[in-house]
Amino acid sequence: MKPSNKGLSARDLHVRLGERDVLDGVFLDFAPGMVTAIVGPNGAGKSTLLSCLAGLRRPDVGVVALDGVQLATLPSKARARRIAFLPQSPEISWAVDVRTFVGLGRIPRQGAFGLGREDEAAVEEAIDATGIEALAERVITTLSGGERARALIARALAGWTDWILADEPLTGLDLGHAFDAVDLFRHLAEGQGKGVVVTLHDLPLAARAADRVIVLGEGRVLADGAPLEALTPEVLAKAYGVEARMIDGAGGPILDVVGRAR
Amino acid sequence: MKSLPKPLFLGALALLLLMLAVASLSAGRVWVPWSAWLSAGDDPRWAIVFGLRLPRTVLAIMVGGALGLTGAVMQGYTRNPLADPGVLGVSSSAALGAVLTLYFGAAGEASWTLPVAAMIGAAIGVAILIGLAGVTSSVITFVLAGVIIQTVCTAGISLALNLAPNPWAVNEIVNWLMGSLADRSMEEVQLALPGIVLGCGIMLTTGRALDALTLGETGAGSLGINLGLTRLIMAAGVALAVGSCVAVTGIIAFVGLITPHLLRPVFGARPGALLIPSFLVGAALTLAADMLVRMTPAATEIRLGVAMTALGGPFFLALLISMRRRLA
Numbered sequence A: 001m002k003p004s005n006k007g008l009s010a011r012d013l014h015v016r017l018g019e020r021d022v023l024d025g026v027f028l029d030f031a032p033g034m035v036t037a038i039v040g041p042n043g044a045g046k047s048t049l050l051s052c053l054a055g056l057r058r059p060d061v062g063v064v065a066l067d068g069v070q071l072a073t074l075p076s077k078a079r080a081r082r083i084a085f086l087p088q089s090p091e092i093s094w095a096v097d098v099r100t101f102v103g104l105g106r107i108p109r110q111g112a113f114g115l116g117r118e119d120e121a122a123v124e125e126a127i128d129a130t131g132i133e134a135l136a137e138r139v140i141t142t143l144s145g146g147e148r149a150r151a152l153i154a155r156a157l158a159g160w161t162d163w164i165l166a167d168e169p170l171t172g173l174d175l176g177h178a179f180d181a182v183d184l185f186r187h188l189a190e191g192q193g194k195g196v197v198v199t200l201h202d203l204p205l206a207a208r209a210a211d212r213v214i215v216l217g218e219g220r221v222l223a224d225g226a227p228l229e230a231l232t233p234e235v236l237a238k239a240y241g242v243e244a245r246m247i248d249g250a251g252g253p254i255l256d257v258v259g260r261a262r
Numbered sequence B: 001m002k003s004l005p006k007p008l009f010l011g012a013l014a015l016l017l018l019m020l021a022v023a024s025l026s027a028g029r030v031w032v033p034w035s036a037w038l039s040a041g042d043d044p045r046w047a048i049v050f051g052l053r054l055p056r057t058v059l060a061i062m063v064g065g066a067l068g069l070t071g072a073v074m075q076g077y078t079r080n081p082l083a084d085p086g087v088l089g090v091s092s093s094a095a096l097g098a099v100l101t102l103y104f105g106a107a108g109e110a111s112w113t114l115p116v117a118a119m120i121g122a123a124i125g126v127a128i129l130i131g132l133a134g135v136t137s138s139v140i141t142f143v144l145a146g147v148i149i150q151t152v153c154t155a156g157i158s159l160a161l162n163l164a165p166n167p168w169a170v171n172e173i174v175n176w177l178m179g180s181l182a183d184r185s186m187e188e189v190q191l192a193l194p195g196i197v198l199g200c201g202i203m204l205t206t207g208r209a210l211d212a213l214t215l216g217e218t219g220a221g222s223l224g225i226n227l228g229l230t231r232l233i234m235a236a237g238v239a240l241a242v243g244s245c246v247a248v249t250g251i252i253a254f255v256g257l258i259t260p261h262l263l264r265p266v267f268g269a270r271p272g273a274l275l276i277p278s279f280l281v282g283a284a285l286t287l288a289a290d291m292l293v294r295m296t297p298a299a300t301e302i303r304l305g306v307a308m309t310a311l312g313g314p315f316f317l318a319l320l321i322s323m324r325r326r327l328a
Helices: A046-053 A076-082 A098-106 A117-129 A145-158 A175-190 A203-209 A233-240 B006-026 B045-078 B090-103 B113-133 B139-162 B167-177 B186-204 B207-222 B227-249 B255-267 B271-295 B304-327
Strands: A008-017 A020-030 A035-039 A061-066 A083-086 A163-167 A195-199 A212-217 A220-225 A242-248 A253-260
Touching: A008 A046, A020 A046, A020 A220, A035 A046, A035 A175, A035 A203, A046 A083, A046 A163, A046 A195, A076 A083, A083 A145, A083 B207, A098 A117, A098 A145, A098 B207, A117 A145, A145 A163, A145 A175, A175 A195, A175 A203, A203 A242, A203 A253, A212 A233, A220 A233, A233 A242, B006 B045, B006 B255, B006 B271, B045 B186, B045 B207, B045 B227, B045 B255, B045 B271, B090 B113, B090 B139, B090 B167, B090 B227, B113 B139, B113 B186, B113 B227, B139 B167, B186 B227, B186 B271, B207 B227, B207 B271, B255 B271, B255 B304, B271 B304
Parallel strands: A035 A195, A035 A212, A083 A163, A163 A195
Antiparallel strands: A008 A020, A008 A061, A212 A220, A242 A253
């Protein structure tokens, strides 16, 4: 099966770590203009899949292609201009102010002499979009977890990439800010036509945020489709070992958990 | 602190360095007035300025600047505010390379072997450092790897001293190890210049990669930085610059450690923003310290390396104390 000519596509990804197949034959196609949530239990291979899709990890077997071009053959700078990646609990080594931090997202695009006018405009735009204007002068290492999570998203936005791949971007965000971030992801996909792929733990939030949910379990795709079609009781039992179902709440889907599956 | 725009501050630093350089040419045990400068050799003090103080001043700027820049690059690359060619053992490995050539007398036959051997020593030191600590690149493993390298190299140097054929050789090695700019001539400047210019030039290209490394290796990779290439460039620049410095002046510690710390309050913590200022301030610091040791009334001139260590030790301690909370 050839990689799709449009969007981000993974073909037969295998990643082996020690004795374990972290990814065991994953075939997926991602289209731009959509929010896709990857969910699954701990150790299902979500992060590994995302770093393969971002071109940061070479799968042992299989290929990832962006618009028909294999990521492995794309120069790293060209790749960085198209795909922004937000690692889970990323390292922040220096106590720089938030504006400087967000500016790091411009590295793949900036000229030889640091940030130009266009770069600075992009930084301000990203700061506005994530609502962190009040934090711009603060030092990043002094921010709370939620504030930091928003600064991290701003950094990813500043690079003007077509694709944003984020590993657990909502971790540490309170309910209100998590919804703000979900709205932002939706806006990026619907309003700006970006491809957004996020891994999430919170299933109701994933169901609300995403156009499409992929359930991963033991390195394979267990279900893939519209949120409520993917998150069926059978899939939840298989993936998480719980007896649960998504039900309609007043505002959106709710996860109703009966208990551990027998 | 954003009182002064950064280009202006950079200009002020350059001006400070220039003023220190002029002072360094004029001041010493003998004060040389301007009239003697223009005498073109008629005034005997002209020889003091151009024969003794000029090479010394030029070397202080070259070596101090290179060490300051190397410190900034190594701190940026390792994401470790305690990094410095001295602390991480690169100066020691360069010194071991140089000592071996002194020991075998090669330096006497061909002077270029000294910087080359020091550069090779430095390169091996950097390579071992990356090999030992590169996998985890945590603050503590880097410092520990540096301690190991330093210990082994110091043992090697001691062995060379131990087995030295005559007291004259011991004396020469020990004197040189202590680190000094005294009695250097234009010959030393010529020996060190190519490596320092090339090494500093190479290191100045790493700014963007060092900035990206603020986000760790994964983050830098996602921003399109080629980590393998960055490592190679960093190692080559450090080896060329530190090897050349150590070859002509011996070990002058702590310049690289202190300089970036002095600059972060002004230029911010972004590593790329610290490179050029670190060269200027490293040079100014070394020049000022050298003038101080030159003018201190003492029977024997205090070695610059010794003075720097005396100043740097307490600074290092203060730094450790302020970091204690973060490391714990």
